[in-house]
Amino acid sequence: MRFPGLPAVFSACIAVIGCTSNGPSVDDLLARPSQETTSSVTRQDNVVPPAAIGSASSDGREPQQMLAMAPSDPAPEVMTAAFAMPTPSVKPSMRGQIYKQRFRDAKPINFGSTSPDSLAVHGVDVSRWQGEIDWATLRAHGANFAYIKATDGGDHLDPMFKKNWRAAAEAGLRRGAYHFFYWCRTASEQADWFIRNVPKVQGALPPVLDVEWNGTSRCKKRPSRSQVLEKMQVFMDKLERHYGQRPIIYTAPDFYRDNLRGEFSDYPFWLRSVAAHPSKVYPDRKWLFWQYSGSGLSNGVDGKIDLNAFHGGEDEWHRWIAAHAG
Template sequence: MRISGAISFLIASLCLAGCSSTAGVDALDLQKPSSETTSSVIRPPAPIAAVPQAMARRATRAEMAPMSDNAPDESPRPFGLAEEQTVALSAPEPSDSVEPSIEPAALVSPPRLLSRAAPPMLAGPVTRYGFRDAKPINFGKGSPRHLAVHGVDVSRWQGNVNWNKLRAQGANFAYIKATDGGDHLDPMFTRNWRNADAAGLKRGAYHFFYWCRTAGEQADWFIRNVPRVEGALPPVIDVEWNGESSCKRRPSREKVLEKMQVFMDRLERHYGQRPIIYTAPDFYRDNLRGAFLDYPFWLRAVARHPSKVYPDRKWLFWQYSGSGLSHGVTGRIDLNVFHGDERAWRAWAGGRQTVADAN
């Protein structure tokens, strides 16, 4: 009887110990992360860089409308302005349909004025054409050589430019890559901006428009980085399809025009100059034919005269070569020409900038 009772007591103790041990293991397992995964949260492999705070207003209704991506894809082609080997943005792109809210502390700082403002008129005579071309085109009677005022556009891909030599070669003006998207600044912009002016060229800045960012954010980024300086040429919005860009969106024509208008209005209010629209044949065909008739255009046409490529479109600048050669630059450089004689150039570059002046 005693033995049986002792055995029963021992068995009962072992059972209680087993239950207590199992409960302890379960309690420890509750502290571990669940092995279950879902697709509702995507964890990045590395920390995400913060987006620079460069937004200065909330989105308009046009910007907050959903994006349309119904345009067909097309194979990559040579870029227009001399900047885009790649478009590498350091931060993830926010949805175009919702612009992030911002606090007053994140607003754009006042424009930075350079210590030496450019004079309102040209200081010296126009330098005559002296460029060579690795792939010369015979434009016949419409040759750009018949026009008086030539210039270039540059970006980081031209490296360290000797602006004095470039000026002597025939560059009277330079459009300099400043920004693209909402967070990328060309690393050579500040140096090119100052040195072009010091060499006596009229200079302006351009922005490569990125279709995966809101127009307001891009305008604020450009304003944050490009000084408002007396005598500078009007800012340029570069709109084209870029097959190498990380942004694959091709908005509808309606959305393209809305976004461009938001961007250009913002720049015109800030700089007091109507922006110039740079474009290429395919983008023009898809979006700009018959649009923005009261804006100056800068047209890429490297095989035929602009009148053949863009019928009935008045133009201010013509990019006639992407294979120019010049002292002061290693490699090739884009060549451009102003639509007018030397007198028209002096009047336009001196501040009386209207579309009619050069057409």
């Protein structure tokens, strides 16, 4: 989820003036390959042994029968909300404490008047690459929720998932799991693999489907837009039936440009936008979570960590949790 730095002129625009109308146009922002990744991305050398997996048909459609094919990559991991907020009442006694974020950033960006600091509820996403996490300390420094890498493809399980899943809950964080989609595997098989490894538990956040282009993948396939949308729908339908929660779509600027503009308007989005407010990069897209940094720093974790914010205030957060947490 983290690539080399942005072009200098764009970075200067953001740092100095918050990328006003004098900066790059929306088309310019979406036309260039995504330069944004997160701290969850590191080349993985040791691959979990493959399981039996399915293959797509020659036209890219999801098959009715599963066939064996090559295992998934050691794929880089990755990881939106003017979304209509539900209005169930929430008793004060049921509300968890919201900790004010005290995160730092190794590569700070001046977002101007649209700074994520104005948002009340912050959280993180993590994978094996964050190593051993002191979850209680991380929570106290502002991680009110955590999305935890679970799976990618149809045969990879993050070796820290089970430990992080348990420890995050013990520390009082709202937790959810995410899956990194692999374009050389069938969507139905990937959904089965996620369901096999991610427990269905009360209070869990909705599952996340992480879709993006992966330039380091062994899988060089880039399906057509129609095939991408079909695969995503197959995966999300299967998860929604199992967990009873509508999945959240996580994506990056270039993948969004190629496939998702104007699509899935009834799904919540989690948008990666580490150099400008999402409204600049994803115009007209409602979002639920904003990943605003891939270079965050916090007590409780060594090295960099991804930082995210919920689109709304504390009351909206509690209402959303009451309506959508499992």
